[in-house]
Amino acid sequence: MLKCFRPPVFLENIATKKIVLVHGEGFGAWCWYKTISLLEESGLHPVALDLTGSGIDNTDTNSITTLVDYARPLINYLQSLPDDEKVEYSDRMCCGGAVVSYALENYPKKISKAVYLTATMASNGQKPFDAFSEQLASADLFLQQSQFLLYGNGRDKPPTGINLDKQQIKMLYFNQSPSKDIALATVSMRPIPLAPIMEKLSVSAENYGTVRQYYVQTLDDNMLSADVQEKLVQENPPDGVFKIKGSDHCPFFSKPQSLNKILLEIAQMPWQKIY
Template sequence: MGNSMACFSPAHIPKKLSTNLSRKPSKRSPNSSPFFGSSASTRRTKSSPKKTSQTLADDLMLQQQAIEAVLLFQNHQKNNGSQPFNRSTSVVFPAPGPKKNQAFTKSSSSRQPLSSETLFQPLELVDKQDVKIDGLETNHFVLVHGGGFGAWCWYKTMTLLEESGFKVDAVDLTGSGIHSFDTNSITSLAQYVKPLTEILENLEEGKKVILVGHDFGGTCISYAMELFPSKIAKAIFISAAMLTSGQSTLNLFAQQTGSNDLMRQAQIFLYANGKDQPPTAIGLGKKFTEDLLFNQSPAKDVALASVSMRPIPFAPVTEKLSLSDKNYGSVRRFFIVTQEDHAISVPLQEAMLESNPPEQFYRLKGSDHAPFFSRPQALHRILVEISQVPPNLS
């Protein structure tokens, strides 16, 4: 469920909501997913009453690729990123200037926004030998997945960054990835992001990290920015929820539900406490997932997602964030727009830029909602480019 939040339809949600609920244990295995089956379908083919022997062979091949990818990711973590991965050879340049008549409101940050000329500097080519680690404010990335994803989704990005000399941590949020907690029992955002806040709490004195959040991970890193501003050098939002103070993720993504039939059809609300109680989690129907989230991604990565994704807890997406200029506003923010995104539309991404402008943003052409799958090399170049931006001494 790459972006269930983008699929929320207020009409499907009971009026009586509470983010502090007494929850019964779910009958579903904590590692199971209600919306993904055990096999992955062949890319962009319609189902037929009878599968041909070739289709069955393709299904088995994709299953095997998914299992191999999981094993490769685990070995990669053990071997400190020594395993090679295929990379995209294309390079993306941000838009050279703002759209006609595009007006950005002031950021909630205490920093003054940069001029449009500075905001849209071209992204230079970054080769491995050109990456300078020494002298950076930090060379430590912490990658935070989106709703339904897990640390596994970053396997290409982790490899590329580590090969360039960076230190990388990819976190499994509570009830995500291989984290054993039952998603339906999560009752607060603080509980959901605890694995992230623990990393920051245990960070060595005087050290900083670059936080990267995808999808609902944007809400999670915003929460962390408010708590640990002195430990975060930069925050990078990848097609992510970049909220203003007093806003919830549910409020933000509900803005686009009325214009996207695919999202409304895809959403599946789970009620572990009974239909007379608020939802406990949200999933996506398998048949819609490929077109919604992975419309530009390789088949083997879609197969990996199909056996790895889990529902997203409902309570955290209803919480309103309290963000201050002093804490959240003091952290430098960057945003990456995914241009072929069917889950979080480009207009919604641009609306976030207008309501809460970052210091700089990039447009990633040819990317679906999962750029770590569809455009890993281009995404890597942007992350490295941002890491090289010198400290703001003002």
């Protein structure tokens, strides 16, 4: 006799089953394919979006001039939700973290919780790029010297994007990921829009600060070192911190089961802030 799949009881009774997955710079909704499958098996409803100029969105990366431009698909999705519906967010990396921070500030009543997955949690007035400044250089020096910059508007204009080569991508993002996922990423990743990384964030305790936030650290990360991640947590204390051992910058590839376990645990937690 065939048995019907039945999600665990603890996931049947949670208030928010919809989890929106926001990719980081250069990636797209495709990067969440393992996480989507695992969450669906647990009875949740994951939604993965392509941000502007990412995945199958055909916008030219060089035309993205603001964080709002980049976040537009997420903004449109939030605005389409019924007034009484909340969603949970999981995001990753520099641009993804900035996009979700923007959403928390501008749509706090639409979001029950936010999970920063080895992503930047910038304070008010900070740029997402600031988190990388210790590992790379100052923003000004990086813009002057980087060989990976794109000049979509001409060399006499400010750079518009970043395009890493395959060896850089493997070294920075995928030092623990399976070879098949590395192959998928190297043929699917798009140039990184520069403007969202360099834009100062505006967040407040009255909006951004009212949503529960969690941080997931990846401890074998070449892109955002464990020390930098720890500093981000210390400077912007979240409601909870989780750590994934043996994971590179992309735990949805290198440690999908560990990531799924954390997301399920967070899904069970109450969404109301305790003051």
